[in-house]
Amino acid sequence: MNKFSPFKNLHNQDSPLLLGNVWNAQSALLFQKLGFNAVGTSSAAIAISLGYEDGEKMPFKDLLRIVKNIQSKIEIPLTVDIESGYSSNTVEIINNIISLQQLGVVGINIEDSITNSEREIVNAQEFGKTIQIIKSHLANNKIDIFLNIRTDFYIMGLANPLEETLKRIKIYEESGADGIFVPCLVAESEIQQVVATTSLPINVMCMPNLPNFNTLQDLGVKRISSGPFLYNNMIDKLEKSIIEITKNGSFNPIFT
Numbered sequence: 001m002n003k004f005s006p007f008k009n010l011h012n013q014d015s016p017l018l019l020g021n022v023w024n025a026q027s028a029l030l031f032q033k034l035g036f037n038a039v040g041t042s043s044a045a046i047a048i049s050l051g052y053e054d055g056e057k058m059p060f061k062d063l064l065r066i067v068k069n070i071q072s073k074i075e076i077p078l079t080v081d082i083e084s085g086y087s088s089n090t091v092e093i094i095n096n097i098i099s100l101q102q103l104g105v106v107g108i109n110i111e112d113s114i115t116n117s118e119r120e121i122v123n124a125q126e127f128g129k130t131i132q133i134i135k136s137h138l139a140n141n142k143i144d145i146f147l148n149i150r151t152d153f154y155i156m157g158l159a160n161p162l163e164e165t166l167k168r169i170k171i172y173e174e175s176g177a178d179g180i181f182v183p184c185l186v187a188e189s190e191i192q193q194v195v196a197t198t199s200l201p202i203n204v205m206c207m208p209n210l211p212n213f214n215t216l217q218d219l220g221v222k223r224i225s226s227g228p229f230l231y232n233n234m235i236d237k238l239e240k241s242i243i244e245i246t247k248n249g250s251f252n253p254i255f256t
Helices: 004-009 025-033 043-049 060-073 090-102 124-140 161-175 188-196 213-219 229-248
Strands: 017-022 039-041 078-081 107-111 113-115 119-121 146-150 179-181 202-205 223-225
Touching: 004 146, 017 025, 025 039, 025 060, 039 043, 039 060, 043 060, 043 229, 060 078, 060 090, 090 107, 090 124, 124 146, 124 161, 161 179, 161 188, 179 223, 188 202, 188 213
Parallel strands: 017 039, 017 223, 039 078, 078 107, 107 146, 146 179, 179 202, 202 223
Antiparallel strands: 113 119
């Protein structure tokens, strides 16, 4: 079954696509059981669950292994966060994307920042050319995959995030992006301006001050991600349970 077209169409419906962000097959199956129409991996949650730091510290082969397992268990579409592509070489990035598509993945997130010793934003024009090359290669080889382009001025706390984000959206749209992801964008007036600047579906992410889903729909947002926060919340609760077990000298806290 080709899941690409149904997944792409989920970005054109009246209500936003609420995407369950997952880190293993169990979490993906739970979102599927609860009626979610699609799931996406959280790069941070997968990396941390395997003992790595976020920021492409996890080998790509480990990501492929986790994605293959998730994909083999679920029936709903799966999109994968590949950070900055797991390479600085465009050909290698394309090969990584194709490896995922061959597993049945229907979309990817790729971001305009890289992590070396610190996270750095990349040149927008150069990144736009990378998107264009990727898109052209996929189209020429009839490979269907949804390119959700993440722009990182907000999440990195850089100066003039709205102005710079709007500039980058135009470049990425012209380069062939299928969607735009702006993590840490939360102000209603700024969401409205971002939505108005492009015909592409806008993706926002779970944050403490993010408006509720009905408000996001009214603002024109088309995709809402949970990021690593559900995973983080689960781990926080696990830690608290372990502390309570240790303090009580029994497993009773689990059952009360």
